[in-house]
Amino acid sequence: MLVHREHLLGLFGSLLTFYRKGALFFYVFYGYYWLINTPDIEDLKDFLRIPSVSGVSNHIGDVRNAAQFLASHLKKIGFPYTEIVQTSGNPIVFAEWIVSIEKPTVFIYGHYDVQPVGDLSLWVSPPFEPEIRNGNIYARGASDNKGQLWIHITLLDALVKAKGSLPFNVKIVIDGEEEIGSPNFLSFLKSYKERLDADFVLISDTAMLSEDQPSVCVGLRGLLGFDIIVDGPSKDLPSGLYGGAVQNPIHALIELLQSMKDKHGRITINDFYNEVVPITNQERKEMRSLHVDDEKIAEQLGVPALFGEFGFSTVERQWIRPTIEVNGISGGNNQTTLRMSHVGLCLIRDLSKYLN
Ligand SMILES: [Zn+2]
Numbered sequence: 384m385l386v387h388r389e390h391l392l393g394l395f396g397s398l399l400t401f402y403r404k405g406a407l408f409f410y411v412f413y414g415y416y417w418l419i420n421t422p423d424i425e426d427l428k429d430f431l432r433i434p435s436v437s438g439v440s441n442h443i444g445d446v447r448n449a450a451q452f453l454a455s456h457l458k459k460i461g462f463p464y465t466e467i468v469q470t471s472g473n474p475i476v477f478a479e480w481i482v483s484i485e486k487p488t489v490f491i492y493g494h495y496d497v498q499p500v501g502d503l504s505l506w507v508s509p510p511f512e513p514e515i516r517n518g519n520i521y522a523r524g525a526s527d528n529k530g531q532l533w534i535h536i537t538l539l540d541a542l543v544k545a546k547g548s549l550p551f552n553v554k555i556v557i558d559g560e561e562e563i564g565s566p567n568f569l570s571f572l573k574s575y576k577e578r579l580d581a582d583f584v585l586i587s588d589t590a591m592l593s594e595d596q597p598s599v600c601v602g603l604r605g606l607l608g609f610d611i612i613v614d615g616p617s618k619d620l621p622s623g624l625y626g627g628a629v630q631n632p633i634h635a636l637i638e639l640l641q642s643m644k645d646k647h648g649r650i651t652i653n654d655f656y657n658e659v660v661p662i663t664n665q666e667r668k669e670m671r672s673l674h675v676d677d678e679k680i681a682e683q684l685g686v687p688a689l690f691g692e693f694g695f696s697t698v699e700r701q702w703i704r705p706t707i708e709v710n711g712i713s714g715g716n717n718q719t720t721l722r723m724s725h726v727g728l729c730l731i732r733d734l735s736k737y738l739n
Contacts, residue, residue, distance in 0.1 A: 424520070426456065427533045430495075431513040431522040437473055437496035437563050446559055449495045450474045453536075453557055460540045461548075462555075468575075470567035473559030477575065481552045488552035490581035493532030493588065494561035497524030531587035532557065554581055561588070592673060604705070611636065613714075633714040643707055647693035648700075650707055662695075662703055670698045 435449035436442040450473070454465045457478040468475040473496060481488075500510040500523050508514035510523035520530065535555075542549055556579070558565055572579065589600035615632035616625075645651050675698050677689050691700035700706070 427520070427530070427537075428513045428522075430456075430529055430533065431520070431525055432511050434500075434511045435496050435524070435559070436499050437560050438499055443473075446473045446496060450476050450557075450559055453495055454478070456536065457555065460536070461543050462553075468571060470560075470571060472567045475559060475568070475571050476555070476557040478555045479553070479578070480549055482549050483552070486551045487582040488554060488580070490579060490584045491535050491553065491555045492558070492584065492586045493535065493555075494528045494558040495532070496559045496562050497527070497529070498562050528561070528588045535585065535587065552581075554579060592675070596673075604702070608710075611639070613639070636712075636714065640709060640712075648691045649693060650705070652707075655705070659705055662699060666703070667696075667699070670696065670702070673698060 430449070430452060433449045433452060434442055434445045437446060450467050453476045454467050457465050457476070462478040462480050464480070465476070465478040468477050476495070500506070503510070507516075508521055513520055513522035513525065515521075522529075524530075539549060539553060556571075558568055560566060560568065586600075589598075589603070591598045613632040613636040615635075616629060620629065622631075643650060643652055650656070675696070677697050680697060681687065681689050689697055691697070692704055692706070695704055
């Protein structure tokens with residue numbers, strides 16, 4: 384989806400939330416030049432045509448092409464320093480433009496890798512052949528994260544064209560493995576720690592509430608994934624012979640999962656909520672003012688009703704409250720044997736206490 388100018392101005396306006404030196408200056412210049420310069424969409428289309436799928440090994444060459452494409456483009460804009468940082472997986476693009484140590488420094492994060500395309504028959508237009516319909520651009524990765532990244536890059540380009548240079552320092556880091564959990568990102572951050580120092584961090588890789596409601600994300604829940612394996616008898620047992628004589632691992636697993644949440648959506652694991660920071664009245668008020676329509680969400684999701692922890696609104700449950708979710712479950716072999724069962728779970732917790 385193309386991000387409209389009004390959204391962008393709203394977004395940068397909210398940067399003031401993170402005010403340190405020069406925020407106003409940054410906002411005015413960034414937004415102003417966006418308004419007076421018409422961005423060239425052709426470069427974005429070329430970027431979208433690169434099938435930089437990180438989760439599929441036969442796209443390794445495409446992933447590298449995307450990194451190269453970005454590094455060349457940033458060089459073309461005028462970045463004096465660009466580097467394709469090799470990792471043990473996909474490369475990270477790093478570019479830096481220090482105009483003056485007196486000026487504030489903006490750190491921009493984005494990712495150039497995209498999700499696999501899935502079932503091709505479900506696409507209206509081919510995933511790597513960008514098409515504009517009703518003012519939106521459609522292609523794999525257009526709204527996550529190539530489009531957003533392109534807005535930042537295009538704005539920097541516009542500023543350089545108008546002023547001959549940037550009015551602030553910029554450091555850009557573009558990940559090539561975000562869609563597979565960024566396994567090499569932490570080691571990159573550790574080795575480039577000194578060089579990444581900045582006054583602002585700007586990331587446009589989160590969601591908007593709706594097309595005409597600009598949103599700035601100021602925090603995210605953390606996530607921990609793990610597997611539970613319930614192992615039973617040492618070999619497959621025919622249920623006709625042993626059913627009723629030994630505990631069935633699938634039943635045991637279901638019982639375990641069932642005990643984790645009550646029927647009001649509250650997690651029943653001992654001490655689970657101990658360290659969860661309570662929602663303040665102010666936060667509740669602000670979230671209520673967004674007027675999120677539960678019925679509309681249910682309709683979009685194709686469910687008869689929403690469900691979650693009793694006593695909390697949908698956005699509170701989505702954004703602030705912790706949860707445990709089962710992501711997959713398997714066991715048995717659909718025949719008459721019983722042996723082992725397995726479940727994939729993820730635990731999502733509120734990490735706001737670590738923010739201060
Ligand atoms: Zn993303």
